[in-house]
Amino acid sequence: MTRVFPAFLCAALLLVLCEQGFGQDLIVEKDIEYAKVGDTSLKLNIARPKSEEDKLPCIVWIHGGGWVGGNRESFQQAIEASAHKGYVAATISYRLTDANQKKPATKNPFPAQIHDCKAAVRWLRANAEKYHIDPERMGVAGGSAGGHLSLLVGTTDGDDGLEGDVPATAPSSRVQAVLNLFGPTEMVSQHKDGPIARFMVEGLCGGTPEAVPEQYRLCSPVTFVTKDDPPILTFHGTADDIVPVQQARLLDEKCREVGAPHELRLFEGQTHSFDGAHWKKVIDEAFPFFDSHLKKKAA
Numbered sequence: 001m002t003r004v005f006p007a008f009l010c011a012a013l014l015l016v017l018c019e020q021g022f023g024q025d026l027i028v029e030k031d032i033e034y035a036k037v038g039d040t041s042l043k044l045n046i047a048r049p050k051s052e053e054d055k056l057p058c059i060v061w062i063h064g065g066g067w068v069g070g071n072r073e074s075f076q077q078a079i080e081a082s083a084h085k086g087y088v089a090a091t092i093s094y095r096l097t098d099a100n101q102k103k104p105a106t107k108n109p110f111p112a113q114i115h116d117c118k119a120a121v122r123w124l125r126a127n128a129e130k131y132h133i134d135p136e137r138m139g140v141a142g143g144s145a146g147g148h149l150s151l152l153v154g155t156t157d158g159d160d161g162l163e164g165d166v167p168a169t170a171p172s173s174r175v176q177a178v179l180n181l182f183g184p185t186e187m188v189s190q191h192k193d194g195p196i197a198r199f200m201v202e203g204l205c206g207g208t209p210e211a212v213p214e215q216y217r218l219c220s221p222v223t224f225v226t227k228d229d230p231p232i233l234t235f236h237g238t239a240d241d242i243v244p245v246q247q248a249r250l251l252d253e254k255c256r257e258v259g260a261p262h263e264l265r266l267f268e269g270q271t272h273s274f275d276g277a278h279w280k281k282v283i284d285e286a287f288p289f290f291d292s293h294l295k296k297k298a299a
Helices: 007-020 072-084 112-126 145-155 187-193 195-205 213-218 246-258 276-294
Strands: 026-037 040-049 056-062 088-092 133-143 177-181 232-237 262-267
Touching: 026 072, 026 112, 040 072, 040 112, 056 072, 056 112, 056 145, 056 276, 072 088, 088 112, 112 133, 112 145, 133 145, 133 276, 145 177, 145 232, 177 276, 187 195, 187 213, 187 246, 232 246, 232 276, 246 262, 262 276
Parallel strands: 056 088, 056 133, 133 177, 177 232, 232 262
Antiparallel strands: 026 040, 040 088
């Protein structure tokens, strides 16, 4: 997961949008604090059309990096591209572990990361009027570790114990659509079958599956899949050696089992990122997917 991204999706978005032409001027704001945990300030960047039209749908982008690295700036161009498509969009930071191949993690084990992602969604809802967001039309997107967290945002609710310490009156963290780009979905098998990322998984969960089985269960999006989940669109390469393609198939099987809405796109021979042609396929489907679930149909 550490050799995934930052530029892959941004470059693909810009390529496609440059071909189509940018639609409108933007308002871009950076380094906005959405929460503070101890001495840690959690921040986001936000982009939206300059138009004064109220109640736009919102997409929250969650970066990858194996829960040990990456940063929100890697999705800056993605949120600006989303804004050109008629969305308010935010790219968020969240707490990272300090795991590495030589020593176990000593800080920020799960569920710190999902607490932060959910806090960002709630903050955007609480500030919906200021940023022209329709709080009933929110989506989430991410790749690799960010895909994993996006799935957890989409599949969990207040009854699952992953909201963090929030007042009962806080806005909901639920979203209405999820884009998952090759994210882990079942952490025991990810640990077993993905040796490259094994130390990252152990850092996130706080040990091995044998040592902390409940952490692995809680950290697995498939644990929480139900038929009332928001629609999910997944892209995954069949030759991914970091997050094996079986992770996408396990999610699809669970969704089919319970009747949850899931669309799976497998790219034959693609690894833990895609070539340009396949990224174009992602973009060609991702925005129509969000449009169909987050934009109001014309009367």
